[in-house]
Amino acid sequence: MFNYLKPNNLLKIINKTQKFVFIIFLVIISIGLVEALILSPEDYKQSDSVRIMYVHVPAAWISLGIFSLIAFLSFGILVFKNKNLSLITKSLAPSGFVFNVIALVTGSIWGKPTWGTWWAWDARITSMLLLAFFYLIFLLSWRVTDKEEKAVKISSYIAIIGLINVPIIKFSVEWWSTLHQPSSVNIFTETSIHTSMLLPLGIMTAAFALFSLLIFLMKYNTELIKIKNKGLDRL
Amino acid sequence: MISEVLYMNGYGLYVWSSFAFTLSCFCILYLVIKLQLIKEQKKFKVRFESLEADKIEIAKTQETYKEILTTSSASKI
Numbered sequence: 001m002f003n004y005l006k007p008n009n010l011l012k013i014i015n016k017t018q019k020f021v022f023i024i025f026l027v028i029i030s031i032g033l034v035e036a037l038i039l040s041p042e043d044y045k046q047s048d049s050v051r052i053m054y055v056h057v058p059a060a061w062i063s064l065g066i067f068s069l070i071a072f073l074s075f076g077i078l079v080f081k082n083k084n085l086s087l088i089t090k091s092l093a094p095s096g097f098v099f100n101v102i103a104l105v106t107g108s109i110w111g112k113p114t115w116g117t118w119w120a121w122d123a124r125i126t127s128m129l130l131l132a133f134f135y136l137i138f139l140l141s142w143r144v145t146d147k148e149e150k151a152v153k154i155s156s157y158i159a160i161i162g163l164i165n166v167p168i169i170k171f172s173v174e175w176w177s178t179l180h181q182p183s184s185v186n187i188f189t190e191t192s193i194h195t196s197m198l199l200p201l202g203i204m205t206a207a208f209a210l211f212s213l214l215i216f217l218m219k220y221n222t223e224l225i226k227i228k229n230k231g232l233d234r235l
Numbered sequence: 236m237i238s239e240v241l242y243m244n245g246y247g248l249y250v251w252s253s254f255a256f257t258l259s260c261f262c263i264l265y266l267v268i269k270l271q272l273i274k275e276q277k278k279f280k281v282r283f284e285s286l287e288a289d290k291i292e293i294a295k296t297q298e299t300y301k302e303i304l305t306t307s308s309a310s311k312i
Contacts, residue, residue, distance in 0.1 A: 011299055033254070036254075037240065037250070037254065038240060042244065047243075047244045047245075047246060048243035048244045048245075048246040048247075048250060049243075049246040049249055049250065051243070051246075051250045052249060052250055052253045055253055055254060055257040056253070059257070094264065094268065095264065098260050098264050101260065102256070102257050102260050105253075105256055106253040106256065106257065109249050109252055109253045109256075110249065110253065112249065113246055113249050211261060214265075215264060215265070215268055218268045218269060218272050219268050219271075219272075221272055222268070222271050222272045222275050224299075225272075225275040225276060225278075225279050226275055228279065228299055228300065229275065229278055229279045229282060232279075232282050232283065232286065232290075232294070
C-alpha cells in the first residue's frame with residue numbers, strides 16, 4: 001500500500017497534476033462566485049447576508065476535514081513509523097489553518113448583521129477557535145524543534161489530542177443551547193437547504209477542496225525538494 | 236443591476252468583505268507556498284551544479300533528481 005506513497009512516485013504524480021488542478025480550480029471558483037454572488041436567491045429571513053454562507057461553510061467543513069485527516073495519519077505515523085506520512089501531514093496543515101481562519105473571520109462578519117455582534121463565546125465558535133490553536137501549535141511544533149524525529153512525534157501527539165475537539169465542534173450545536181444555528185446540510189437526515197442554495201454551496205466546497213489540494217501538492221513538493229537537497233551530500 | 240449586486244439590500248459591505256477576505260487569503264497562501272517552492276528549487280539547482288562531475292552523473296541516474304531538475308526553471312538534464 002505504501003508503495004504508492006513513496007516520494008519518487010508521488011513527485012511524478014504531483015508535477016503532472018499540479019497545473020491541471022490549478023486550471024480546474026480557476027474554472028470551478030469562477031462558476032461558484034457567479035452562482036454565490038449573483039444567481040443564487042436571497043434568504044427570506046437573512047436576505048443577502050446569507051451569501052456569506054458560501055465561503056463560511058465550505059471553509060469550516062474543509063478545515064475540519066483536513067484536521068481529522070491529519071489526526072488519522074498521525075496515528076499511522078506513530079504506529080508504522082512512516083516518514084512520508086509526516087510529510088503529508090506537514091503539507092496539509094497550512095491550507096487547513098487558513099481555512100479555519102477564513103471560517104472564523106467570515107463567521108464573525110456574518111454574526112454582526114445576524115446576531116448583532118462580531119463575537120460570542122458560543123460553544124461552536126469557541127471550539128472552532130480552539131481548533132485554530134491546535135493548527136497553530138501543530139505548525140509551530142515543526143519550527144521550535146531542531147530534531148526532525150522529535151518534531152514528528154510532538155506534532156503527531158498534538159493532532160491526536162486535537163481530534164477530541166472535532167466531535168465537540170460537530171455536535172456542539174446539539175449538546176448545548178448555542179447562538180450558532182444547527183447544521184442545515186446533513187448526510188444521513190433530510191437537508192433543510194433548497195437546491196438553489198445547495199448548488200452554489202456544493203460548487204464552492206468543490207473549489208475550496210481543489211484549492212487545498214493544490215496547496216498540499218505545492219507544499220509537499222517543497223518539502224520533498226528540501227529532503228533531496230540534504231541527500232545531495234550523501235551522493 | 237450593478238448597484239443592486241453591490242448594495243445587496245444593505246448587506247453588501249458584509250458579503251463583499253467576506254468574499255474579499257477569503258480570496259485575499261487564497262492569494263497570500265498561494266504566493267507564500269509558491270515562493271517557498273521556487274526558493275527550494277533554486278537552492279537545489281545551485282547545490283546540484285556545485286557537485287563534482289562524477290556525483291552529477293550518479294544523480295542523473297536517479298528519477299527523483301531528474302524530476303526536480305526538469306520542473307525547476309533551468310535544467311541540466
